Amino acid sequence: MFLNQIVLPECNAMVKYAWGSGLKVPDEIVENLQKCECKIYATDDSTQQKDSNLSECIVLLNKTHYQLSKIVAPAKPNTLALFDKEEKNQFLIFLGPVPLIRRMIVIAILSLVALIGLSASTYVNGDPKSFGLTTNSGMSLLINQLFLMSAASIGTSFAALFQVNDYIKNATYNPMYESTYWVRYILGLLAGTMLATLIPIESIGDANNTTYGFGQPLLSLMGGFSASVVFRILTRLTTAIESIFKGDIKEILVSNEITNNMKIEQQNIQVKLQLLNQLKDLQSKMNSGSDTKALIDELNKIQNQLLNDDEK
Numbered sequence: 001m002f003l004n005q006i007v008l009p010e011c012n013a014m015v016k017y018a019w020g021s022g023l024k025v026p027d028e029i030v031e032n033l034q035k036c037e038c039k040i041y042a043t044d045d046s047t048q049q050k051d052s053n054l055s056e057c058i059v060l061l062n063k064t065h066y067q068l069s070k071i072v073a074p075a076k077p078n079t080l081a082l083f084d085k086e087e088k089n090q091f092l093i094f095l096g097p098v099p100l101i102r103r104m105i106v107i108a109i110l111s112l113v114a115l116i117g118l119s120a121s122t123y124v125n126g127d128p129k130s131f132g133l134t135t136n137s138g139m140s141l142l143i144n145q146l147f148l149m150s151a152a153s154i155g156t157s158f159a160a161l162f163q164v165n166d167y168i169k170n171a172t173y174n175p176m177y178e179s180t181y182w183v184r185y186i187l188g189l190l191a192g193t194m195l196a197t198l199i200p201i202e203s204i205g206d207a208n209n210t211t212y213g214f215g216q217p218l219l220s221l222m223g224g225f226s227a228s229v230v231f232r233i234l235t236r237l238t239t240a241i242e243s244i245f246k247g248d249i250k251e252i253l254v255s256n257e258i259t260n261n262m263k264i265e266q267q268n269i270q271v272k273l274q275l276l277n278q279l280k281d282l283q284s285k286m287n288s289g290s291d292t293k294a295l296i297d298e299l300n301k302i303q304n305q306l307l308n309d310d311e312k
Contacts, residue, residue, distance in 0.1 A: 006081075007061050008037065013080040014068040017171070023071055032064045075171030082175060100178050101164060104157050107185075111153035118147040131197060131216050145193070148220040152192025155224025156185050184227065191231070192224030 011033055018025050036057045069077055083097050095102040118124055123143040129135040130144045160181050167173035196216040223230050282298055 007065055009084070010077040010081040011061065011065055011068055013084040014065075014072045014075075014077055016084060017075060017080045018068070018071050021072075025068075025071060029064055029067055032060050036061050036064070072171075076174065078175070079167075079171050079173050082173075083171070097168060098173060098175070100175075100181060101161065101168065104161050104164075104181070104185075108154060108157040108161065111150050111157060115147065115150040115154060118143055118150060126214075128216065133197060145197070148196045148217060149189060149193050151217045151220040152189050152196070152224035153185075155192055155221040156188025156227065159188065159225045160185055187227040187231075188224040191227040192220040192222070195223035195230055196220035 015025055015030065015033065017023075039057050065077065072080065086093065086097055086099070095105045121143050123130065123140040124147050130140060131148060133141070136144065164173065164181065196219040199219060278298075
């Protein structure tokens with residue numbers, strides 16, 4: 001039942017956190033929580049009495065849970081319940097209060113050990129050509145790529161631990177989003193390795209070899225730490241390349257639109273000049289005392305012509 005598996009443990013964890021943090025918990029809340037525990041775990045009552053007790057517990061626990069969540073805010077009830085549950089697991093608990101931190105710390109340590117161990121290899125000699133996919137091959141290329149991946153792994157695990165540390169400190173960590181950290185880890189691993197492999201930073205403005213042997217591992221570390229920056233760089237490059245090919249098409253469309261507008265404007269001017277001439281002729285005939293019926297017919301003709309032009 002969700003009462004004794006979810007709501008009640010969260011309430012107990014919130015009370016424990018509040019007492020441990022020196023927060024005041026009203027006596028009424030503690031008494032209500034104790035009553036609910038007694039009613040939930042009561043075994044000697046009849047079925048009808050149990051149903052009545054559970055109904056009362058649902059209302060009382062709902063009220064108590066809400067009051068406690070206000071007291072311990074910004075800490076989250078499910079986070080405190082997770083911390084309380086993980087305290088019972090003594091294995092590797094010193095590495096962190098939640099499994100995500102413990103696993104990420106282990107990965108960071110293994111990545112650091114791999115980075116130091118691979119750097120001891122004779123294949124990792126700091127030569128920029130050793131990291132190139134087209135300038136190296138065989139075991140040397142494999143070890144150098146693993147060296148870059150280790151640097152990227154250190155960067156992305158460092159970023160993840162730095163971010164989740166704030167959530168742990170404020171007790172706002174949500175285990176629902178644990179998978180997002182692993183997605184970011186993979187993205188950082190890919191971004192760091194790709195950035196260091198494809199960008200020849202050692203040969204860009206390095207006449208004095210001031211970064212010899214450190215440029216690409218550093219680039220891999222930075223790419224792993226901030227995979228979002230690499231994503232924005234690739235997005236900008238893609239947009240720039242698309243604009244090169246789309247620019248001509250847009251210019252042609254704009255030019256055609258301007259030409260069509262000019263043609264329409266010229267046609268309108270010609271129509272207006274023609275109507276103006278017709279009106280002048282009609283005015284001359286009126287001044288000369290022409291037949292009234294003929295003038296009315298010609299005026300109707302001009303009016304129909306204007307209506308036809310508006311319909312077009």
